[in-house]
Structure formats: structure tokens, C-alpha cells
Amino acid sequence: MSGTSADGVDVALVRILGGGFKLRFHLLSHKHIGYPPSVRRAVLAAMNSQRAAVSDLSRLNFLLGSLYADAICKAQRSLGIKKIDLAGCHGQTIYHQGEVSAFLGKKIACTWQLGEGAIIAAQLRVPVVSDFRPADLAAGGKGAPLVPFLDYVAFRSLRAGRIVQNIGGIANLTAIPAGAKPEQVTAFDTGPGNMVVDQLMQSLYGRPYDRNGEVAREGNILQPLLEELLDNHYFKRRPPKTAGREEFGREYIEAFLKKRGRASKADLVATATALTAQSIARAVKSFILPGAKYRDFIVSGGGSKNSTLLKILSQETTRLGLILRPSDDFGIPSQAKEAVAFALLAYQTWRHQPGNIPSATGAERPAVLGKISYV
Numbered sequence: 151m152s153g154t155s156a157d158g159v160d161v162a163l164v165r166i167l168g169g170g171f172k173l174r175f176h177l178l179s180h181k182h183i184g185y186p187p188s189v190r191r192a193v194l195a196a197m198n199s200q201r202a203a204v205s206d207l208s209r210l211n212f213l214l215g216s217l218y219a220d221a222i223c224k225a226q227r228s229l230g231i232k233k234i235d236l237a238g239c240h241g242q243t244i245y246h247q248g249e250v251s252a253f254l255g256k257k258i259a260c261t262w263q264l265g266e267g268a269i270i271a272a273q274l275r276v277p278v279v280s281d282f283r284p285a286d287l288a289a290g291g292k293g294a295p296l297v298p299f300l301d302y303v304a305f306r307s308l309r310a311g312r313i314v315q316n317i318g319g320i321a322n323l324t325a326i327p328a329g330a331k332p333e334q335v336t337a338f339d340t341g342p343g344n345m346v347v348d349q350l351m352q353s354l355y356g357r358p359y360d361r362n363g364e365v366a367r368e369g370n371i372l373q374p375l376l377e378e379l380l381d382n383h384y385f386k387r388r389p390p391k392t393a394g395r396e397e398f399g400r401e402y403i404e405a406f407l408k409k410r411g412r413a414s415k416a417d418l419v420a421t422a423t424a425l426t427a428q429s430i431a432r433a434v435k436s437f438i439l440p441g442a443k444y445r446d447f448i449v450s451g452g453g454s455k456n457s458t459l460l461k462i463l464s465q466e467t468t469r470l471g472l473i474l475r476p477s478d479d480f481g482i483p484s485q486a487k488e489a490v491a492f493a494l495l496a497y498q499t500w501r502h503q504p505g506n507i508p509s510a511t512g513a514e515r516p517a518v519l520g521k522i523s524y525v
């Protein structure tokens with residue numbers, strides 16, 4: 151897995167048995183392998199839809215395939231696992247447009263992930279499933295979120311309603327009422343995860359992210375600015391909905407910084423941190439809690455290491471009557487969760503089984519996701 155933060159690759163080595171929503175899995179281990187700074191820069195440049203050169207995108211597609219294969223090899227070596235049977239690779243999203251819009255006389259929604267599966271398969275000598283999202287778009291869905299398959303398999307409970315919240319570059323939640331059938335699962339992107347804070351840290355401090363939320367802790371939340379930022383059409387739109395750098399990327403940050411007035415750098419980071427927490431809490435309050443009873447609020451992703459963010463989120467979710475717990479408490483390390491999800495989705499595809507949850511993506515039907523590269 152490599153997410154919109156473009157921080158690197160998360161590899162999960164998973165043993166999987168059974169199939170469908172009853173499949174069982176055991177996470178053997180996981181490893182995070184950061185992108186070298188030059189690759190991170192190239193990935194972020196590729197997401198600039200106005201400027202990226204086709205030749206660079208094509209090269210990056212093959213380069214990333216090779217880097218993903220290296221990452222899997224490295225993870226296998228460090229864990230002493232000699233043989234794997236199948237690899238799943240989400241790839242790096244460089245463009246995602248989940249909403250249909252008119253284009254040259256047709257209505258189009260589209261998505262594009264880089265990381266060539268054929269290269270990974272050739273290097274590892276195992277079949278590879280990649281390119282998971284297009285099949286869901288082709289079935290009328292938004293192509294995201296796909297992690298709800300894992301969330302449903304791993305976290306559903308007969309007794310407790312659970313909200314599973316991942317905080318990566320973008321923040322997304324999966325809501326599973328007690329005893330829910332798959333079609334009763336709701337999932338959507340709540341808005342920015344670390345994306346806004348990361349970009350502010352980069353442009354104001356020259357650092358990739360706010361380690362442990364230390365900068366935000368020093369700053370004051372600018373309440374009027376926060377209210378203005380929360381008054382955003384994305385937050386008000388009803389799910390299903392998806393977000394990416396298209397919504398909260400460079401242009402968003404430029405507009406944000408224009409509103410800074412005389413605010414200090416730390417105050418801006420504190421306000422962006424509160425924006426992430428509050429937009430999550432408001433999404434839960436407006437779109438999830440009216441529908442069913444929930445008890446647990448399970449967090450994962452790199453954002454769960456930002457203690458300032460987590461403190462605000464914990465206060466807000468407590469106020470909503472929820473108990474915040476890390477996914478680690480449920481046996482899935484928070485940094486590994488999304489990688490585990492794509493291991494399970496690859497396995498589903500290999501067995502010709504669907505991996506999307508239509509109520510989460512808005513698709514008309516379950517779809518077998520991805521493309522297979524054979525050795």
C-alpha cells in the first residue's frame with residue numbers, strides 16, 4: 151500500500167484462509183519502507199495534473215513497480231519469509247475523480263494508480279493483483295473506499311456498533327452497526343487526514359509532517375478561521391463521497407495561506423489539526439450517528455501518531471458517546487491496516503470473488519477488483 155501522503159510503502163505479509171466475508175487472516179508481520187526524497191518529490195509532481203509530463207508518468211509507473219517489488223523482498227527478508235504465493239499492490243494514486251462529469255460528449259468518472267504489476271510479477275516471480283479501483287468505477291461506484299472489506303471482515307461485531315476511522319493523507323471511515331449485513335455498512339472519506347497539516351509543515355517549516363503533533367500543541371486554534379474552513383461544501387455533501395489531493399491539495403493550501411492574516415505558523419498548524427479532527431467528528435455526528443447505535447471508534451493510519459490530533463478527536467468522540475481505541479487493540483497495527491486490506495482484496499480477486507462493498511462505494515453491484523499479472 152502507498153497512500154496519498156506519498157510517504158512510502160507499507161508491506162503486510164498475511165496468511166489467508168477461507169473466503170468472502172468469512173475469510174480468516176493472520177498478519178505475520180509488516181514493514182514500512184519510506185520513499186527516498188527524490189521519489190517522493192517525483193510522486194508529488196506526478197499528482198500535479200496541470201504540469202506532469204506523460205513521459206515522466208510512464209517512467210514512474212515502471213519505477214514504482216520495481217520499488218514495490220524491492221519493498222516486498224525487503225519485508226520478506228527481514229521477516230525470514232522465503233515464499234509468498236500472491237502479491238497485491240494498490241499503487242500510487244496520481245488522479246482520482248470519483249464523481250461523474252461530462253467529458254468530450256460522454257459522462258466520465260476515472261482513477262489512475264501507478265506501479266506496474268507486470269514489473270512486480272517479473273521481479274518477484276509471483277502473480278500480482280493491481281489496479282483495484284477501476285472495476286468499481288465501471289460498476290457505477292466511486293472507486294473508493296475499498297478498505298471497508300477488511301473493516302467488515304475484521305471489526306464487525308454482533309454486540310457493538312463500530313466506526314473504523316483511518317487517518318492517512320485523507321481520512322475515511324467505515325461504520326458497521328451491531329450485527330450488520332455487508333449492505334448495511336456505510337463508508338466515505340470524511341475529508342483531510344494529514345494532508346493539510348503535512349502541506350503546511352512542508353511550506354512553513356520545510357518538514358514533511360508534524361511529528362507527534364508537537365507544533366500544533368504549541369499553537370492556538372484560530373476559531374473564526376476554523377469555522378470558515380469547516381464551512382466547506384465537501385463536508386456538507388452527503389456520502390458516498392471521496393476526496394483526494396484534487397480537493398485538499400496544493401490549491402486548497404494556497405487559499406488557506408491567503409487567509410492567514412498575522413497568524414503565527416504554529417497557530418496555522420494547530421488550526422489545520424483541529425480542522426482534521428472536527429471534520430471527522432462532524433461527519434460522524436451528521437451522517438452516521440442518526441442511523442444506528444455505535445460504541446467503538448477505532449482509529450488507524452499515520453495520523454493516529456499525532457497526539458494533538460488524537461486528543462481533540464478523543465474529546466469530540468467522547469462527547470458523542472463513543473470510546474476511541476487504536477486498531478492495535480483489535481490485533482491490527484494501525485500502520486499496517488490498509489496494506490492488510492489490499493492483501494485480502496488481492497486474495498479475493500485471485501479467487502474470482504468481489505472485493506468492493508456497494509453500499510460504501512455507491513456501485514450498482516459487487517465487482518471482482520483488479521488486474522492480474524502472471525509470471
Ligand SMILES: Nc1ncnc2c1ncn2[C@@H]1O[C@H](COP(=O)(O)OP(=O)(O)O)[C@@H](O)[C@H]1O
Nearest residue numbers: 153154155318319344359361362451452453455
Ligand atoms: N510520529 C508521527 N507523528 C505525527 N504524524 C505522523 C507520525 N508518523 C506518521 N505521521 C503522519 O502519517 C502520515 C502517513 O500516514 P499513512 O497512514 O501512511 O497515510 P497514507 O495512507 O496517506 O500514506 C505522514 O505523512 C504523517 O502526516
Ligand SMILES: [Mg+2]
Nearest residue numbers: 153155157158
Ligand atoms: Mg503511507
